[in-house]
Amino acid sequence: MILEIARQEFRGMLREGRFRTAALLLSALFLLSLIGAYDYYASLKQQHDEAARTMRSQWDNQKEKNPHSAAHYGTFVFKPIYPLSYFDRGVDAFTGNTLFLEAHRSNQATFRGAEDQGEFARLGALTPAFVLGMLMPLFIIVLGFGAAAAERENGNLRLLLAQGVRPATLFMGKSLGLWAAVLLLALPFFVAGAVGLFVANAGAEHWLRYSCTLLLYLAYFGSFIHLTLLISAWAGRQNVALVGALGVWVFACLIVPKAAVNMAKQMYPAPNWQAYHTALKEDLENGVDGHDSQNIFYKKLEEETLKKYGVDSIQHLPFNWWGFMLQKGEEHETYVFQKHKQKLLDVYEKQQAVHRAAAVVSPYMLTNSLSQRLVGTDVNTYFDFLAAAERYRIQLVGELNADMTNNIKFGEWDDRGKEFFSKNAHFDYQPPTLGSLLGDLSKPAGAMLLWLIVSGLAAAFFFNRLKPL
């Protein structure tokens, strides 16, 4: 009997102008988002691959120079573009994917994007995630708000119940009918995504992530189907049901995300750019500067080192004093940068904790954050990339300074060429695997599942309470 109701519901919908208009509109937006996403992904991927190759070859083939000069010359590293990033650009749009690495400083201007997580501005991008997360619920509401209310108002409910239909059966039939309409639109889109993955020759990791993303969105659609039916049965009148369902949409998709971001910023404000840099500069000056022999910390270290090696001048040290000091300066700078960045990261983590707590009341926020995490465009993946890039910077600069310290005589500025530079460490960033994220993902995924189940039970409850007019 559930199937009979679902079939009738779906058949009725297909013959309705409302469905056709909404479906046409949504399909067009789906298509546009896919084209835009493909364009974004393909061009960015190509640019990145090319740039990454060019950068390394520039490093390898740079003009002959002293290793520390090469450290100043610097290089660029790139956050890998996931095949799935077409789905949801996440914070990439704000942070960019490119980072300049050089001696003496850990670049961090690109942190700014984290503060903007979930901002209204993001509504602008027509990504598949936007169409699925924001527009699909509207589609469900438009089709489903009358499911119980219209039947009640036009008197069909009396006839249905008199025929011996259980209210719970009616609920299940109606939700199945809505599912058919949702899948009719979403499935081709999901298949298109799979074809894209296939063409991109994606590995098992990405297929797994894609499957999880699809399951996530199915749970999300299911929650909205349940919520729409719940409100329809609770309201019992079409106009009230429509306003109520739209209200839930506005709350979950607009108000909660915006409020969460504002609240997080208020509770845990990030230091402004100026304050951050003033504090940084102060700490930097409070330690060794490898380039400044007049610096008191430099002099102090010089005395200690001479004493330790029992020599009276730096010329007689068993290693190149300048290279040694450059590395000491580097270590101090790295320490200071890391200390301040960690403070910033702690603030961001606290802000994110507020976002996570707020997300519990919004299936949209839950889905949005999980989806970004799954496709690797979330803020945590970005931080992971930054940390890896910093580790690489420390290693590379360390290699260069070590060469100067150990292999170049004090007072000389030997140059190095391709033979040396091409042997320097490579940046080979591996994003965290899905397996390593399971702990982080389980809570929001569990919350999502709870939404699906609880909204379903609540909807069935309100269908049971439905009284014919």
Add this chain to the structure above:
Amino acid sequence: MISAQQLTKHYGDKVALDKLSLDIAPGEIFCLLGQNGAGKTTTINCFLGFVQPTSGTARINGLDVAAHPLESKKHLAYLPEVVMLYPNLTGLENLDYFSRLAGFRHTKDELHALLTTAGLPENEGVRRVSTYSKGMRQKVGIAIALAKQAKALFLDEPTSGLDPKASNDFSGLLARLKDKKVAILMATHDIFRAKDVANRMGIMKDGQLVNVLDNNSNTLQAREIEELYLQTI
């Protein structure tokens, strides 16, 4: 077949039904007359399980409706005052759908025959209900009720949308159902139609069944009934 004992329904202070008792045997037609708000529809709602009586019981085929909401539905068919149906489906599809919900799968020929019996002109069954008049929708509703082959039939103002000819046909239909031993409870404003088909007529006022007239001997005149009705209310 249809039986109410001391059926009472209160809405707060308001008494919608006051100790209503009636018994309708198989093959009997009972017409409920009365003003709007006299309790006719509340009575039917109690039998359909849409309204929980404050006290008393409503039984269909011996089953207490309140205790067996689904089981009792198997024995009854119902024709609401306004039959809306699904405008995007044809009359035939509507009939098929509602029959399936009641557990019946009729062949296309059977469905057509049911619509014809209900008085829907041939070839109209394949058109969408959105093009139907109120009377045509009512006839599909009648076909839905017939398709269930129930032993108890509840009719709420069944002739309100019908033209005189269709109304007359409907009387003939009720007579045939009566011969098939269907018990029928019909709420109506149409005294003349009631006199035409009913075995007994009950006049309701303020939730009470004030007067029950025996129409079996067919000695009552419509004028007399009308006078009695006007006096009662």
